[in-house]
Amino acid sequence: MARITAVIDFGSNSVRLVLFQRTSRFGFKVIHESKQRVRIGEGAYHNGGVLQEKPMERAILALMGFKSIMNSFKVRKVLAIATSALRDAPNRNIFLNRVRKEVGINLKVIDGKKEALLGGIASANLLHLSKGVTIDIGGGSTEFALFENRRVLDTFSLNLGTVRLKELFSQNSDIEGARKYIRQELSNLPNEFRYPTLIAIGGTLRALAKVIQKRNNYPISRLHGYRYSYPIERDFINSIIYSSNSELLKIGIKQNRLDVIRWGVLIFQEIAELFEIDEVVTSGVGIREGIFLFDILRSSGRRFPTNLNPSIRNILDEFQVDDIKVVKHAVRTAHTLFDILQPHLNLDSKFRQLITYSSKLLEIGIKVSFYENSKNGFYLIINRLIYGISHEDSLLVALLVRFSSKSRIADEVLQQYRELLPPKSTIDHLHAIIYITKLLLSDYAPKSKFRFAYIDNRLEIRIYSPPLFQMVIAKFQPLENLEIELIPEFEDSK
Structure with missing residues (x-):
């Protein structure tokens, strides 16, 4: 197993290097990213697609820098692909031979369908959606992938891209001419790709999502999995196309994206209107993650096993959770509680998976520092539990872990994140399950020394270990939403 894999994504606008480190068979993390805006397609679209000398020189220098980084990290596996330009x-x-001879990197040119497939594999495996259509607006092309149940069903590629439109239409700021060109290209897209939820990949759509997050005062800064309503944001999105550079800078568009952002948003707008989009889900992953996953998932049908969350796997790998028996005991305890309480508390079965995640990560904050470990766990989960889970669910898990030693979740914290959370009664009931689970694991024993029963609107917990009973009694605080009776079941208690 190659522990560090380098992925190079050579696009029309930028060339990027990402280093992935394997932590286990299905666990991984990003340990380095570099980006160079070489604009390899600059001037090409006015010259029959022929690459020009200056962009090629910039690209060679960028790749030389990447090669130095890879050598420093002792990379043994390199996956390098080039796309539209x-x-x-x-x-x-001619250019590929120069790269091979001068840099020592074998750059493989892939077609549009393969490019779409890679983006689709990444989103299908690393987003929380069971079905969707991805759109990846690049510099020279736009790719679509339809997936369901983590499997890519079909792909399509169109000659639409930010750099391509800039080269063809920017001289006279011909927005209407660009619209006609976009609509003509979109007429080739099969109807099966028209889906009301659009998964947005690529720099243009991430930049757009970041601006929308900012203007709506969204409480979480993470882009991956961020959702917004296209009908609500329609007018704002349209205004970007006609904004001046100073106006774009004011709303948060970066300087180095000013020359292409309008063309990318224009492509997106035309697609969104054609698809009659309701919701946009931003993907923080794309072709680079797809290249990596295409490699590591080659023996499992290009998808993770059912019920495996790669973020959970990586967190447990990286922080070297020592006693997996205790973790499994925590999960069993939380599951038993959930199954007993669910019919009485009217909990949706979907929350069982979140109880699983919370119980697995109950003490992960200690791996950062014992002191204030619950807060450490909260911030670690918010920043690391990102794949295969929505913002709402990731936040809920983080809150359950943060307040797992407290009898209630602080009102000011619930208020801060109110727009992303379920009803308070649901939160209280889930918190009760995690609070009791942590309480009953006070002795870190890998086996149960207690039994549960729900009788007369009361949870009875019968404890068969004197030391554990003493620990629990010392820590226990009554819960507002659940009546609990602790019953000693050992000889000295009779």
Whole structure:
């Protein structure tokens, strides 16, 4: 197993390097990212697609820098691909040979369908949606992938891209001409890709999502999995197309994206209107993660096993959770409590998975520092539990872990995140399960020394260990939403 894998994504606009470190068979993390805006397609679309000398020189220098980084990290496996600009270039072989000889990297040019497949694999495996259509607006092309149940069903690629439109239409700021060009290309897209939820991949759509997050005072800064309503944001999105550079800077668009953001948003707007989009889900992953997953999931049908969350797997791997028996005991205890209480507290069965995650990560904050470990756990989960889970669910898990030693979740914290949380009664009931689970694991024993029963609107907990009973009694605080009776079941208690 190659512990560190380098992925190079050579696009029309930028060339990127990502280093992935394997932590286990299905566990991984990103340990380095670099980006160079080489604009390899600059001038090419006015010259029959022929790559120009200056962009090629910039690209060679960028790749030399990447090679130095890879050597420093002792990378043993390199997966390097190139997309639209090189696909279209009549002189691409000349450039590829230069890269091979001068840098020592074998750059593989992939077609549009493979590019779409890679983005689709990443989103299907690392987002929380069971079905969707991805759209990846690049510099020279736009890719679509339809997936369901973590499997990519179909892909499509169109010659629409930010750099391509800039080269063709920016000289006269011909927005209407660009619209006609976009609509003509979109007429080739099969109807099966028209889906009301659109998964947005790529720099343009992430930049757009970041601006929308900011203007709506969204309480979590993470982009991956961020959702917004297209009908609500329609007018704002349209205004970006006609904004001046100073106006774009004011709303948060970065300087280095000013020359292409309008063209990318224009493509997105036309697609959204054609699809009659209701919701946009932003993907923080794309072709680079897809390249990596295509490699590591080759023996499992290009998808993770059912019920495996790669973020949970990585957190447990990286922080070297020592006693897996205790973790499994925590999960069994939480599951038993959930199953007993669910019919009485009217809990949706979907929350059982979140109880699983919370019980697995109950003491993960100690791996950062014992002191204030619950707060450490909260911030670690918010920043690391990102794949295969929604913002709402990740936040809920983080809150359950943060307040797992307290009898209630602080009102000011619930108020801060109110727009992302379920009803308070649901939160209180889930918190009760995690609070009791942690309480009953006070002795860190890998086996149960207690039994549960729900009788007359009361949870009875019968404890068969004197030391555990003493620990529990010392820590126990009554809960507002659940009546609990602690019953000693050992000889000295009679």
